[in-house]
Amino acid sequence: MTTLALGPTAGTALGRINPVAQLAAIGVVTLVLLTSLDVVTPAVVVAAELCLLPAAGLTSPRVLWRRTWPLLLGAGSVGLVNVLLSEDAGVVTGVGLGLRVVGLALPGVLLVATTDPVRLADALTIHWHVPTRLAFGALAALRLVPLLVTEFESVRLARRARGVEAGRNPFARARLLGGIVFALLVGAVRRGSRLATAMDARGFDSGIPRTNARGSRLHTRDAVFVAGTVVVCAAAVTLSVLTGSWDPVFVG
Amino acid sequence: MLLTGASGSGKSTLLAALAGILDAEGAEVAGELTVDGGAPRAARGRLGLLAQDPDSQLVMTRAGDDVAFGLENAGLSAAEIWPRVDEALAAVGFPYGRDRATQALSGGEKQRLVLAGVLARRPGLLLLDEPTAQLDPPGAALVRAAVARVTADRRATTIVVDHDAAPWLPLVDRVVEVVPGGLVEHGPGWRPASRTSGLDLPLAEAGPTLLAAQAAGFTYRGTAAPALPPTAAVLRAGRALAVTGPNGTGKSTLALLLAGLRAPTTGQVAATEELIAGLGTAQPHRWRAGELVSRIGTVFQHPEQQFLTGRLHDELALGPLRSGEHATAARATAEELLERLGLTAFADANPYTLSGGQQRRLSVATALATAPRVLVLDEPTFGQDAATWRELVTLLAEQRARGCAVTVVTHDADLVQVLADDRIAL
Numbered sequence: 001m002t003t004l005a006l007g008p009t010a011g012t013a014l015g016r017i018n019p020v021a022q023l024a025a026i027g028v029v030t031l032v033l034l035t036s037l038d039v040v041t042p043a044v045v046v047a048a049e050l051c052l053l054p055a056a057g058l059t060s061p062r063v064l065w066r067r068t069w070p071l072l073l074g075a076g077s078v079g080l081v082n083v084l085l086s087e088d089a090g091v092v093t094g095v096g097l098g099l100r101v102v103g104l105a106l107p108g109v110l111l112v113a114t115t116d117p118v119r120l121a122d123a124l125t126i127h128w129h130v131p132t133r134l135a136f137g138a139l140a141a142l143r144l145v146p147l148l149v150t151e152f153e154s155v156r157l158a159r160r161a162r163g164v165e166a167g168r169n170p171f172a173r174a175r176l177l178g179g180i181v182f183a184l185l186v187g188a189v190r191r192g193s194r195l196a197t198a199m200d201a202r203g204f205d206s207g208i209p210r211t212n213a214r215g216s217r218l219h220t221r222d223a224v225f226v227a228g229t230v231v232v233c234a235a236a237v238t239l240s241v242l243t244g245s246w247d248p249v250f251v252g
Numbered sequence: 253m254l255l256t257g258a259s260g261s262g263k264s265t266l267l268a269a270l271a272g273i274l275d276a277e278g279a280e281v282a283g284e285l286t287v288d289g290g291a292p293r294a295a296r297g298r299l300g301l302l303a304q305d306p307d308s309q310l311v312m313t314r315a316g317d318d319v320a321f322g323l324e325n326a327g328l329s330a331a332e333i334w335p336r337v338d339e340a341l342a343a344v345g346f347p348y349g350r351d352r353a354t355q356a357l358s359g360g361e362k363q364r365l366v367l368a369g370v371l372a373r374r375p376g377l378l379l380l381d382e383p384t385a386q387l388d389p390p391g392a393a394l395v396r397a398a399v400a401r402v403t404a405d406r407r408a409t410t411i412v413v414d415h416d417a418a419p420w421l422p423l424v425d426r427v428v429e430v431v432p433g434g435l436v437e438h439g440p441g442w443r444p445a446s447r448t449s450g451l452d453l454p455l456a457e458a459g460p461t462l463l464a465a466q467a468a469g470f471t472y473r474g475t476a477a478p479a480l481p482p483t484a485a486v487l488r489a490g491r492a493l494a495v496t497g498p499n500g501t502g503k504s505t506l507a508l509l510l511a512g513l514r515a516p517t518t519g520q521v522a523a524t525e526e527l528i529a530g531l532g533t534a535q536p537h538r539w540r541a542g543e544l545v546s547r548i549g550t551v552f553q554h555p556e557q558q559f560l561t562g563r564l565h566d567e568l569a570l571g572p573l574r575s576g577e578h579a580t581a582a583r584a585t586a587e588e589l590l591e592r593l594g595l596t597a598f599a600d601a602n603p604y605t606l607s608g609g610q611q612r613r614l615s616v617a618t619a620l621a622t623a624p625r626v627l628v629l630d631e632p633t634f635g636q637d638a639a640t641w642r643e644l645v646t647l648l649a650e651q652r653a654r655g656c657a658v659t660v661v662t663h664d665a666d667l668v669q670v671l672a673d674d675r676i677a678l
Contacts, residue, residue: 118313136321140311146355147307151557157513158558162618163545163574183557186604194308197273201301202322202369213320213333 257430300375316350360391459489467519497678512536549619
């Protein structure tokens with residue numbers, strides 16, 4: 001939740017790429033990584049993604065860590081679990097699986113780090129004709145996420161003030177957490193319905209075809225970006241085949 | 253026009269009906285209401301609504317985009333939209349540019365921005381539903397100044413709903429009060445009765461010190477500036493302490509430290525023998541929750557965050573049970589408190605279904621249920637009408653009279669004036 005609450009950095013090079021082009025590139029990367037099981041393909045893809053970090057303004061190790069620690073933790077445990085639990089999985093396979101998780105999730109981190117959600121909603125509704133009710137509804141809901149993070153803390157403290165605390169018992173802890181999450185959900189639903197009312201009061205449900213004040217244009221650089229992604233993925237697969245480690249999912 | 257009246261008198265319902273957003277499901281509807289000679293829903297395009305909570309009204313991440321939202325919905329072209337956005341932002345006196353992140357704004361600034369978004373649509377009927385109820389006094393003044401500016405030319409019909417009539421009087425031409433059985437229009441020169449007049453609070457004798465903060469400060473992890481610089485405070489039995497100061501000076505943080513909910517990062521908060529009463533440590537944040545609840549009662553700014561059960565009766569019995577009291581005794585305490593607060597009729601109701609004022613009284617009552625020697629309350633009088641305000645103040649004075657150390661964090665000058673024995677201005 002905290003990674004979501006960090007929000008985009010303004011004025012990065014990657015941020016100038018149209019969000020739908022970024023999504024298309026993410027689609028290409030996802031397709032390639034989901035179909036290959038070797039270690040070379042994800043290694044090349046991840047290396048290419050790492051080269052994009054400066055373009056996303058993620059140069060300071062601290063900022064990078066704050067945005068990626070849940071992802072790195074996930075990737076590490078996926079690799080480790082496979083090495084420990086699977087009989088025929090060696091260290092190389094484990095590293096490959098961990099790299100795949102990083103390769104799949106890092107583009108998402110880059111998108112969140114560079115793109116104002118409003119621009120994403122603009123691009124989705126204009127170029128891909130996503131219904132405005134869906135795109136801008138989701139956008140408004142996203143604004144409420146940072147509020148949830150601060151509210152979680154107050155609700156937890158409010159429970160202690162009422163004499164409710166879990167102590168060291170793990171079951172009591174789980175129950176307490178469940179109660180807090182439920183209280184937050186109740187609050188979120190109430191706030192969400194107030195927000196929906198406020199949006200409709202400003203004509204969101206008027207039925208008039210909605211215009212877009214900011215617009216969203218596709219440039220040559222967007223096409224170049226998607227083409228570049230295809231080239232990198234093709235190079236990764238080629239290298240993998242040449243080194244003899246190519247192991248696609250669909251060939252069994 | 254100002255529409256005023258006590259909480260629960262139905263003024264917000266009337267406003268929702270005018271705005272065409274009244275949820276009539278499962279309700280009994282009588283009579284007829286027309287806007288521009290037709291159903292309010294049909295006139296929706298010509299009215300603007302400003303509600304209480306700015307956070308549940310903003311849609312976009314940047315100020316200009318948010319004002320543009322309502323114009324995009326009206327199908328205007330980009331060339332028409334931006335001049336109207338700038339005009340609306342200037343009209344409400346918004347001090348930043350279009351690119352300002354909405355998250356970086358204060359409550360009062362956010363509410364001004366929402367008002368700009370409403371005005372940009374050029375409504376013929378402007379409805380304001382307690383637009384300052386969730387703001388601190390400076391924020392509320394900002395919003396009232398903005399309303400005064402944009403309604404000065406009287407181009408739109410404006411209806412303000414607020415139980416606190418006085419601050420709006422210079423801005424309006426008519427004052428209508430919702431009373432049981434109908435509406436009463438007040439003539440020019442009408443003034444609401446002062447909520448402090450004739451208030452007879454029980455006096456108390458100062459007792460021993462119960463809790464003291466010595467150079468206690470707090471800094472959030474990963475931030476450089478302290479949320480609360482080192483501060484001293486002494487809580488004595490039979491005395492009321494008021495903590496005042498502008499937003500962002502750490503008033504609520506000090507309340508959390510005194511309430512034993514957070515550990516100070518510098519200095520210390522320590523209870524005296526009188527309050528410790530047999531525990532192993534003097535530092536309240538180290539006490540177990542069950543030990544804390546019988547010694548320090550805390551009331552948060554948003555009452556609904558503190559409710560844990562689905563029945564008022566259970567809600568009041570919970571604290572005594574947690575501090576180890578017998579079930580029969582806990583039930584008796586709960587019944588007595590319900591009786592005292594005039595909530596007996598709601599004993600089986602869900603706390604969430606109560607009105608704002610009733611929820612506030614309930615949250616104070618839950619803190620009293622364990623008869624703690626120390627009470628810490630964050631903005632206990634926020635958004636209360638005159639009647640609930642007097643009830644709350646009386647309740648707090650009674651606690652002080654029984655030897656309780658009462659601490660209030662507040663912006664409410666009247667509360668400080670009638671209740672506070674000691675003051676800390678942050």
